[in-house]
Amino acid sequence: MFRxxxxxxxxxxxxxxxxxxxxxxxxxxxxxxxFDHPRALDLFRAAGxxxxxxxxxxxxxxxxxxAAKAPREFDMRARNSEHxxxxxxxxxxxxxxxxxxxxxxxxxRRDATLADLQRxxxxxxxxxxxxxxxxxxxxxxxxxxxxRHLAMNMSLILLCDKVFEGVPMSEVAAADSVRMxxxxxxxxxxxxxxxxxxxxxxxxxxxxxxxxxxxxMLEFSAANQVVMVTPFLLMGAMAPVxxxxxxxxxxxxxxxxxxLLQLVRPGAPVVMGSFLSSTDMKxxxxxxxxxxxxIGLYASGQIARRIGLPWRAGGGTLTASPAVDAQAGYExxxxxxxxxxxxxxxxxxxxxxLEGGLVACFEKFMMDVELLKLLRVxxxxxxxxxxxxxxxxxxxxxxxxxFFGCEHTLAHFRDCFYxxxxxxxxxxxRWSGKGSPTAAVRAEGLWREALERYEPPPLDDGxxxxxxxxxxxxxxxxxDDPIDLGIPPQAPPAAAA
Amino acid sequence: MFRxxxxxxxxxxxxxxxxxxxxxxxxxxxxxxxFDHPRALDLFRAAGxxxxxxxxxxxxxxxxxxAAKAPREFDMRARNSEHxxxxxxxxxxxxxxxxxxxxxxxxxRRDATLADLQRxxxxxxxxxxxxxxxxxxxxxxxxxxxxRHLAMNMSLILLCDKVFEGVPMSEVAAADSVRMxxxxxxxxxxxxxxxxxxxxxxxxxxxxxxxxxxxxMLEFSAANQVVMVTPFLLMGAMAPVxxxxxxxxxxxxxxxxxxLLQLVRPGAPVVMGSFLSSTDMKxxxxxxxxxxxxIGLYASGQIARRIGLPWRAGGGTLTASPAVDAQAGYExxxxxxxxxxxxxxxxxxxxxxLEGGLVACFEKFMMDVELLKLLRVxxxxxxxxxxxxxxxxxxxxxxxxxFFGCEHTLAHFRDCFYxxxxxxxxxxxRWSGKGSPTAAVRAEGLWREALERYEPPPLDDGxxxxxxxxxxxxxxxxxDDPIDLGIPPQAPPAAAA
Numbered sequence: 001m002f003r004x005x006x007x008x009x010x011x012x013x014x015x016x017x018x019x020x021x022x023x024x025x026x027x028x029x030x031x032x033x034x035f036d037h038p039r040a041l042d043l044f045r046a047a048g049x050x051x052x053x054x055x056x057x058x059x060x061x062x063x064x065x066x067a068a069k070a071p072r073e074f075d076m077r078a079r080n081s082e083h084x085x086x087x088x089x090x091x092x093x094x095x096x097x098x099x100x101x102x103x104x105x106x107x108x109r110r111d112a113t114l115a116d117l118q119r120x121x122x123x124x125x126x127x128x129x130x131x132x133x134x135x136x137x138x139x140x141x142x143x144x145x146x147x148r149h150l151a152m153n154m155s156l157i158l159l160c161d162k163v164f165e166g167v168p169m170s171e172v173a174a175a176d177s178v179r180m181x182x183x184x185x186x187x188x189x190x191x192x193x194x195x196x197x198x199x200x201x202x203x204x205x206x207x208x209x210x211x212x213x214x215x216x217m218l219e220f221s222a223a224n225q226v227v228m229v230t231p232f233l234l235m236g237a238m239a240p241v242x243x244x245x246x247x248x249x250x251x252x253x254x255x256x257x258x259x260l261l262q263l264v265r266p267g268a269p270v271v272m273g274s275f276l277s278s279t280d281m282k283x284x285x286x287x288x289x290x291x292x293x294x295i296g297l298y299a300s301g302q303i304a305r306r307i308g309l310p311w312r313a314g315g316g317t318l319t320a321s322p323a324v325d326a327q328a329g330y331e332x333x334x335x336x337x338x339x340x341x342x343x344x345x346x347x348x349x350x351x352x353x354l355e356g357g358l359v360a361c362f363e364k365f366m367m368d369v370e371l372l373k374l375l376r377v378x379x380x381x382x383x384x385x386x387x388x389x390x391x392x393x394x395x396x397x398x399x400x401x402x403f404f405g406c407e408h409t410l411a412h413f414r415d416c417f418y419x420x421x422x423x424x425x426x427x428x429x430r431w432s433g434k435g436s437p438t439a440a441v442r443a444e445g446l447w448r449e450a451l452e453r454y455e456p457p458p459l460d461d462g463x464x465x466x467x468x469x470x471x472x473x474x475x476x477x478x479x480d481d482p483i484d485l486g487i488p489p490q491a492p493p494a495a496a497a
Numbered sequence: 498m499f500r501x502x503x504x505x506x507x508x509x510x511x512x513x514x515x516x517x518x519x520x521x522x523x524x525x526x527x528x529x530x531x532f533d534h535p536r537a538l539d540l541f542r543a544a545g546x547x548x549x550x551x552x553x554x555x556x557x558x559x560x561x562x563x564a565a566k567a568p569r570e571f572d573m574r575a576r577n578s579e580h581x582x583x584x585x586x587x588x589x590x591x592x593x594x595x596x597x598x599x600x601x602x603x604x605x606r607r608d609a610t611l612a613d614l615q616r617x618x619x620x621x622x623x624x625x626x627x628x629x630x631x632x633x634x635x636x637x638x639x640x641x642x643x644x645r646h647l648a649m650n651m652s653l654i655l656l657c658d659k660v661f662e663g664v665p666m667s668e669v670a671a672a673d674s675v676r677m678x679x680x681x682x683x684x685x686x687x688x689x690x691x692x693x694x695x696x697x698x699x700x701x702x703x704x705x706x707x708x709x710x711x712x713x714m715l716e717f718s719a720a721n722q723v724v725m726v727t728p729f730l731l732m733g734a735m736a737p738v739x740x741x742x743x744x745x746x747x748x749x750x751x752x753x754x755x756x757l758l759q760l761v762r763p764g765a766p767v768v769m770g771s772f773l774s775s776t777d778m779k780x781x782x783x784x785x786x787x788x789x790x791x792i793g794l795y796a797s798g799q800i801a802r803r804i805g806l807p808w809r810a811g812g813g814t815l816t817a818s819p820a821v822d823a824q825a826g827y828e829x830x831x832x833x834x835x836x837x838x839x840x841x842x843x844x845x846x847x848x849x850x851l852e853g854g855l856v857a858c859f860e861k862f863m864m865d866v867e868l869l870k871l872l873r874v875x876x877x878x879x880x881x882x883x884x885x886x887x888x889x890x891x892x893x894x895x896x897x898x899x900f901f902g903c904e905h906t907l908a909h910f911r912d913c914f915y916x917x918x919x920x921x922x923x924x925x926x927r928w929s930g931k932g933s934p935t936a937a938v939r940a941e942g943l944w945r946e947a948l949e950r951y952e953p954p955p956l957d958d959g960x961x962x963x964x965x966x967x968x969x970x971x972x973x974x975x976x977d978d979p980i981d982l983g984i985p986p987q988a989p990p991a992a993a994a
Contacts, residue, residue, distance in 0.1 A: 244885030329826025378788030388741030
């Protein structure tokens with residue numbers, strides 16, 4: 001796990017922070033937040049909040065008190081203890097993109113399938129830079145909708161031993177996800193003691209939680225699993241066209257959701273989510289990797305630290321580009337670098353995101369893993385001690401010489417610098433001789449090779465059987481025919497297509 | 498001009514800074530710096546330094562005293578006073594790439610020509626994000642070597658009214674550059690009063706200044722023009738494979754050069770240059786946009802502020818990529834963002850750099866101008882006041898609504914967000930319908946269109962005549978035939994090729 005020991009990049013003055021504070025307080029008390037679920041309304045009513053139809057108006061201080069019940073930092077348990085996670089403080093974890101209905105592979109764009117999802121899970125398992133696969137790295141469109149969550153969870157468990165995300169799409173999906181966590185980790189008590197899965201829920205911004213999200217939130221928090229409450233704000237669409245207003249709204253929405261979860265289970269682990277970008281005001285299309293999105297990240301980090309909650313930054317390696325081109329390169333780095341600078345604890349959408357999130361792209365996935373590797377080196381503490389001065393090298397080389405063959409270079413050349421796996425330093429002749437492959441073309445070779453090397457993590461036979469039986473039974477109960485996941489025990493599935 | 502009012506990103510502890518301090522002090526006093534010019538050696542000898550053959554060993558405190566004579570901040574005069582520059586403090590200026598022998602245009606790579614240089618100068622004149630063209634944005638290989646500096650300077654003056662760089666390649670080139678500045682600005686006294694041109698000189702690292710660089714440095718500083726003393730350090734080649742060692746060496750080299758210039762003319766304006774990256778230790782090729790290069794930038798900024806000199810960051814929008822692809826996108830942003838974070842005052846190589854600096858690329862130029870525009874918005878102060886909270890918009894829209902048509906959006910949609918000129922937010926169908934143009938393809942259209950709109954800046958007829966006569970006479974004196982620059986008075990040259 002990466003520890004972010006660098007200075008935080010803070011752009012809001014104390015005065016600006018106080019203005020945002022006044023903003024969310026006014027929103028929750030004067031306008032209120034809509035909750036489309038009777039249990040949520042009951043909980044708020046019982047806690048003394050003003051409930052009118054489905055609209056809840058809050059005393060702002062009540063929300064602050066509830067947020068204070070959530071842990072500032074907490075641990076999560078992975079099947080492989082080497083992949084246990086610490087959330088909050090200066091720790092930073094990364095997950096690939098989540099949710100795209102399409103994939104892009106070798107320049108072809110098409111509907112995503114379960115086999116694609118499995119490929120992405122395998123690549124995540126093989127990438128030390130990714131701490132969790134999350135859940136639906138892409139949407140397995142070729143599986144039945146009602147039982148899709150079972151195929152997704154089972155693929156995650158069979159192919160990866162990192163903490164994963166349960167499926168928060170409905171009460172049924174949430175309950176089945178929690179049950180599979182119980183089977184995998186030895187029962188309800190075990191997973192309540194230390195959470196084993198995430199659930200990211202997006203607010204129906206502005207200021208509304210719909211019934212499906214609420215059902216899932218209540219289910220996961222009751223089981224003490226980690227709920228990330230994430231307003232998805234495209235300014236101009238789900239928020240006003242002003243960063244200040246969007247930050248106030250984001251804070252209001254997060255605090256209202258977090259308060260509900262603390263009423264369900266005081267002390268339940270939560271993450272303040274954020275996903276703030278702008279709309280292209282000419283076309284109405286979402287824009288990513290923009291200045292406003294970066295400023296939103298810097299500011300959200302400050303607000304999260306002020307509130308005292310672990311913070312999920314959106315994103316990621318975001319881009320609106322439809323191709324793995326120069327725009328995709330700089331927009332992705334701009335959001336990812338900003339997430340580091342802002343001190344994010346959880347970064348979803350860190351590998352594979354393309355075309356404004358509609359596409360999970362295999363080549364972009366590899367590029368993004370390179371960016372993660374690179375920034376983890378770049379933003380690690382720089383130690384300069386007497387030894388680092390290498391005075392002996394200067395004595396050996398002297399004015400006008402070169403350091404290629406000197407003793408200090410020979411002793412350190414293997415590990416003195418970051419070694420990229422995607423970036424090339426080939427000269428023009430060498431590069432032309434290889435057919436002038438762009439970064440996107442090289443990336444295709446890299447993921448295909450990686451999948452050839454994939455090995456599934458071990459899983460206890462009894463646990464595997466119990467999970468497979470559960471999935472088969474629940475699939476039938478939900479009215480679908482059980483499917484072959486295409487994952488033989490202890491052997492890799494057919495890799496590259 | 499951009500004022501960088503954001504927090505500086507500082508990565509070196511006080512202890513690390515002191516270690517670098519000890520490092521350069523030991524280098525200059527125990528190893529020394531080689532100066533291949535009798536006048537330089539005389540000046541150092543007269544100042545009491547220990548001179549042995551061409552090697553000068555310094556009392557470190559003497560170097561600190563000399564550096565203190567240089568101004569911490571100063572102004573430069575442009576022909577168009579709207580383009581006057583302030584160097585140092587929180588001001589930041591940007592120049593395009595300098596020196597590549599090749600150009601890349603629409604996917605074709607070939608030798609650079611004078612016409613290419615002129616196109617780049619025109620694009621610089623049209624880009625408010627670029628404060629100066631520098632000088633040789635690419636190398637005009639089709640001009641005679643001895644008189645090339647005359648063709649370059651004349652093109653710069655005819656096509657652009659921003660501060661430019663004189664040619665520092667030899668004593669003759671430097672003297673002619675200064676003389677042209679005198680003609681343009683009304684005499685020696687005028688340009689000595691307020692400098693009108695830059696000269697960037699690269700140290701022959703490690704620890705050596707060669708005769709040509711010294712001749713140019715002495716000439717420019719005698720005329721009170723701005724000399725940027727820039728160690729060009731690729732760790733593994735011109736410096737040890739250690740950031741600490743490279744920083745100590747860089748500081749030693751800069752301070753020795755700056756001391757010489759202060760002996761020539763106390764108070765002469767200088768810029769501490771830096772250009773620090775790593776070598777690919779497998780191939781020996783230079784690498785750019787790397788973590789080491791970014792760390793070098795953060796650290797160099799801290800050192801420059803400690804010394805109290807304006808600081809030139811290298812770079813820029815650097816990349817080792819041979820194509821305008823995803824690698825070029827993220828490497829360029831990584832160096833440019835780092836230069837902003839590090840608080841650079843002068844950023845050379847900010848537009849067009851490709852293939853490790855061997856190529857000036859027209860498409861990359863446009864991409865880089867987009868990055869400059871974007872970061873200037875992203876890294877400007879965020880003001881959040883009561884008005885920015887847009888509470889009225891929330892009252893109008895309410896929970897679950899959208900902000901597309903609300904009053905606040907209609908009032909602000911034109912200027913609320915950064916509007917990219919290269920990045921696309923087109924959806925897949927629209928983008929495919931246009932032929933799936935990557936950022937590089939779109940960039941080609943942009944620079945060709947821009948050149949069609951170019952208009953040359955006004956220039957006094959008498960001054961123009963005097964300059965043209967000077968150039969013609971000097972070209973003959975240097976043994977070459979005068980050439981037609983292809984720039985008719987007050988009319989644009991043939992633009993796109």
